[in-house]
Each structure stands twice: as C-alpha cells, then as structure tokens.
Amino acid sequence: MIDEKRIDDVYRRLYEEAEASGYHLNPEVTFTKSLIEGLLTNEDRYGYWSCPCRIAEGDKAYDLDIICPCDYRDPDLDEYGACYCALYVSQEILEGKQQAQPVPERRPDVPPQLAKQGAASVAAEEGSVPVWRCRVCGYLCARENPPGVCPVCKAKKDRFERFGFGRAS
Numbered sequence: 827m828i829d830e831k832r833i834d835d836v837y838r839r840l841y842e843e844a845e846a847s848g849y850h851l852n853p854e855v856t857f858t859k860s861l862i863e864g865l866l867t868n869e870d871r872y873g874y875w876s877c878p879c880r881i882a883e884g885d886k887a888y889d890l891d892i893i894c895p896c897d898y899r900d901p902d903l904d905e906y907g908a909c910y911c912a913l914y915v916s917q918e919i920l921e922g923k924q925q926a927q928p929v930p931e932r933r934p935d936v937p938p939q940l941a942k943q944g945a946a947s948v949a950a951e952e953g954s955v956p957v958w959r960c961r962v963c964g965y966l967c968a969r970e971n972p973p974g975v976c977p978v979c980k981a982k983k984d985r986f987e988r989f990g991f992g993r994a995s
C-alpha cells in the first residue's frame with residue numbers, strides 16, 4: 827500500500843512537468859492517481875517506474891522501453907490520443923472533444939534495446955561528438971554524454987540512445 831501523500835506529491839510533480847512540456851495527465855484524477863500508485867509500487871519492487879499496465883521482467887535493461895514515460899507514449903498520443911495506460915492524454919481528450927479509445931500494445935515481442943544489441947555499433951569518427959536521442963520524445967543533442975533529464979519530456983538520462991556522431995565545433 828502506497829502512502830497517499832507520496833502519490834499526491836508525484837501527481838503534482840507529474841502534472842506540472844506535463845503541462846510545462848506540452849503534455850497532459852488524464853483529467854480523471856482518481857484514475858490517474860491509481861496509475862501513479864502502480865508506478866510507485868513498481869519503483870519499490872524493481873527500483874524504476876515500470877509501466878503500471880504492462881508486466882515487467884524486473885530487469886532494467888529488458889524493461890527500459892516501458893519505463894514511464896515509455897518509448898510508445900508519443901506515437902500512441904499521436905495515433906490514439908492517449909498512452910497505453912491513458913495516464914497521458916491529448917488536448918482533445920482533455921477538453922472532451924474526443925473520446926478515449928482502447929490503445930493496442932505497440933511494444934514488439936523483442937524490446938528494441940535488446941534487438942539493437944546484435945547490430946553493429948557505429949564507429950566513432952575522429953573529431954566528432956556523439957549525438958544523443960531521447961527515446962521518448964525524439965529530442966536530439968550533440969555532447970559527450972546525454973543530459974541528466976530530457977529538457978522536453980523529462981525522461982531520465984538512461985532513456986537516451988546513441989544516435990550517431992556530429993562534428994565538434
């Protein structure tokens with residue numbers, strides 16, 4: 827059982843972060859808080875915010891794509907107006923102009939981060955800096971290491987992937 831104050835604190839923080847970044851939490855507050863309770867339960871169980879609507883493996887590398895906000899949030903918002911759990915909804919659903927609909931599972935059988943392990947890695951070029959891509963929202967930046975938090979969607983550092991290399995200035 828998760829403490830109510832902890833849920834409320836996370837709800838407030840997520841709400842503010844979402845609104846500041848162009849996202850919206852589901853306006854059904856009781857429902858939204860129940861999802862947050864699921865996230866916190868998973869945090870206590872696994873040490874990370876595994877999606878409350880999916881069965882986690884309990885291995886962070888395996889579950890990386892379903893750590894909230896998951897890799898599938900933005901495409902699901904674009905196509906269905908809500909993420910798989912409906913924690914995040916579109917402006918249209920927020921304003922009642924569109925009905926929420928069931929969102930099919932977009933996650934492939936083999937998580938993308940595992941599928942990539944077999945692919946050849948990109949060789950670093952002399953005088954280049956790595957380009958990092960936020961797997962959640964697609965934000966790109968060229969720097970030695972990924973930022974601690976995505977400035978757009980607030981996903982954490984471990985959600986960035988090496989995208990290629992850019993020329994150092």
Ligand code: SF4
Nearest residue numbers: 877894896909910911
């Ligand atoms: S953003 Fe993804 S991980 Fe988070 S609640 Fe929605 S579907 Fe689950």
